[in-house]
Amino acid sequence: MPRIFYLASDLGPTGPAKLVSLLAPALPRDRYECAVGAVKGAGESFAEGLRKADIRVDTFPLRHPADWNGLRTLRTAVAAFRPDVIHALGPVATLLARWLLLPWRGAGAGAKLVVSAVDRSPGGCSGWLTSHAARAADRIVAASVTEAARYAGFGIDPVRVVLIPPAVATPYETDGAAFRRSLDIPPDGRLILAAGRFDAAAGLKTAVWAFDVVKYAAPNLYLVLVGDGPERERLTRFGKALGFDDYRVRFAGTRPDVPALLTQAEIVWVTHTHGGTNVALEAMAAGKPVLAVRTPDLAEVVEDGVTGKLVAATDRVQLAAFTNEWLEHPEAARAFGAAGRARVADRFSVGTLAARHAALYDGVLAT
Secondary structure, X not given: OOEEEEEEOOOOOOHHHHHHHHHHHXXXXXXXXXXXXXXXXXXXXXXXXHHHOOOEEEEOOOOOOOOHHHHHHHHHHHHHHOOOEEEEEOHXXXXXXXXXXXXXXXXXXXXXXXXXXXXXXXXXXXXXXXXXXXXXXXXXXXXXXXXXHHHHHOOOOHHHEEEXXXXXOOOOOOOHHHHHXXXXXXXXXXXXXXXXXXXXXXXHHHHHHHHHHHHHHOOOEEEEEEOOOOOHHHHHHHHHHHXXXXXXXXXXXXXXXXXXXXXXXXXXXXXXXXXXXXXXXXXXXXXXXXXEEOOXXXXXXXXXXXXXXXXXXXXXXXXXXXXXXXXXXXXXXXXXXXXXXXXXXXXXXXXXXXXXXXXXXXXXXXX
């Protein structure tokens, strides 16, 4: 039975961590044995779910790149598992996986290397090393045509790039009343929700700006931002300056239950100039209409005019206008949400994700 070892930077609320949390439990247990390693601590978001699914989860908290004790622990654990495939998710994991497979390390002797989510590697020496490690992989998984094109820019042979669209799980309901109370929102509060890491790429300043226009459409309308990051303090100051005596922006912090929170929204904004596909898919799976920035990645997920609408980056006027239209015509918004849910079920299911990865592992092991 082939052994698959998933190596992720962490198991917190990140795209690679979500991928492994869906994929590892969905692979057929009678065909594969799986284990998961996290190199920055397991976090609380997905480790528990993996363990409940009887997936072995180990953590290898490396204090710095030259933490030889941590690296030795990682190498020993991988050697003991004897993987047939090491699937690295993210730049840090890809570098470590390549190190493990060096001939004199012996930790993954004979194992095949599959990598995912390395298209946005950091710049400088670290980025060069990551690109070099990715070029040495047996297969690279691209979640979109756009991502596959970025790998071509790395000089990676297109034959080794496999296109496997992402997936999201069916969302579950959460206690909407308790969630609103925790954010000082009245029980009848109507929510627009945006989620992601609070950095420049998330475009959340545009969201706060657009909401300052939209909020006048309804006195019980609130913008809820889920996540955290370096821009949080600046966003808070900006929102309060705009809102003045009618401040209705709420910060929910980092949450492991984002898909459940999305079920409480009337509309979901995805203002990311890079990434954002997971949030868009989770909103669609929850049957929510999506307003997203027109980027190559998001355009492959959100079908403009069918499952949602796409706007130009930083165009807060258009974002506000489409939002007002849906607030005034909720039946139209619900139709977009229903179309999005159907699209996710048809193209982005966990079953499809697992089947395509199983075919990938079988194929690479046969070479």
